[in-house]
Amino acid sequence: MTESATLQKKDFQSDQIVRWCPGCGDYAILSAVQGVMAELGVPRENIVFISGIGCSSRFPYYMNTYGFHTIHGRAPALATGVKLANPNLSVWVITGDGDGLSIGGNHLLHVLRRNIDVNILLFNNKVYGLTKGQYSPTSDQGMKTKSSPDGAIEYPINPIRVALAAEASFVARTYDANIKHMAEVFMEAAQHKGTSFVEILQNCVIFNKDVFDDVYDRKVRDDHMIHLADGEPLIFGSEEKKGVFFTGSGLTVQKISDSSPEGLMVHNSKEHAPFYPNMLASMEYPAYPVPVGVFKRIARPTYETMLHDQIKVAKQRKGDASLKKLFHAGETWDIG
Template structure:
């Protein structure tokens, strides 16, 4: 989170809508993410000119063109590195990284793990549609085994990973998940992401209507979502189900879904603790396991020093220790002699 400034004039959603015509396919999940971002930002206390949206390549990476903020459409996979440079150059900027499952976790996987490790104060949104859209339908590193695509007509034999688990493995200090069809849930995590100091990683399940329609059907469909989605909130019990009749407990060393009733009540089941890595890891493991609901919300949020703070603090200290540093002091350092 950057320096808080109060806006003199209250900004509205329209202030963040650029004049560029949005060119995603009709019905694409990206529209919802854009709309939610444009609703969230006016509510924040950051001035409009302080925002920078940085992206890589892919459908999602067109996002910055549609925001009336500073924006940089980079090259494939490199958005985290570009954004790191932006933030280190000017720590007062509020920098968002927009990426997809191919951009952020295939070609740009290396940058992703390292930006998370460094904990630079950026906000990353991963648009995960489990497919390559812009190149017209090849499987991605998050596509499920057996999935038939243009480049896997016999079914994919490429085992996917769970991006949020990768983020956790890379020591991310903030991990959250939303889904395109749930405006409220997404706005909550976007708001929390910007407020978090350090790298915020937000995975959004996003439907690709052309090449992978219905990939997230169980959690997208309003009818089935309550039974398949678990919304977690810090300090609150892990309850889900249409009738709020199901919960999560720890049985031995494993989580288990239980029916709430006489034995299990919201009071005695597992409560979410976003600072507890054991709970975060458990939620991440549940994500790809058909026996469990898919967790949404803030899965992890911990405090840790940020790279940008450490760097600028080091500069401050060095200036203090060494006193006035001019070109003379630099040039004349070490052994010199007069001719």
């Protein structure tokens, strides 16, 4: 550990030339991740980045750790095998809105419910980039692309709500325009025991340029986003402070004043009841400010811990794994 304590951000940069489009949000994410790795105190050889297919999935090539660029949508399944084979590894899954929610939706669902201790970073740019600009499962309805010249008919899904529905034990959102916020969220994800799911709002400079500007552009950010912090009330606004209130019929946004009603929400990511993080996850722009930060984190035993416990118990109960005993199990007879 003494050596790893001295690791710098640059120690995590590989010798490969980064080939994302100039201005792509992925550069900032890469930088934030490399910074967090240096802080993490885990030796490089114990870190594995695993990706599927898509722009974001080139990520492992740029990390000077172990890496596996797999096939479309399957990174969570690959990561499951890696983590079960060696629970000491710090395993990171890099995926996107197409890779993770379309072709790989099933695997995402199951890795979350199993609570395998891997960290999933889902880059959501609401478009297919690598295949040159088709609509994705998170694209806004009506979005015009080459595969939807008359506008996308499909209704989008919200990654945070998907993760919550899959019983994820850690769910967070951050955005590529804020390296500091990303670093904080990634660090929290790394420290969580169990599957950590992080949606990263990410700008595709070519096919979906400025898609999140309404939310996170510096000029509007304070009025259109809300930063979640445990124990803090849900208050936002650059000049005029507004709060999110639970009024009995749902959530309302109201000005903070002496005449504010009862029910100003106070954030608690450890809330076990499912309605709270789901309510937060349902807050979408423009009706609500977009929440970023940790929505949910609860303690739940991980799959690999339980599997290795079962192995330990089986060894205690059945004793030595003797091949002789195994071969001779059941009815045997002698000839000659």
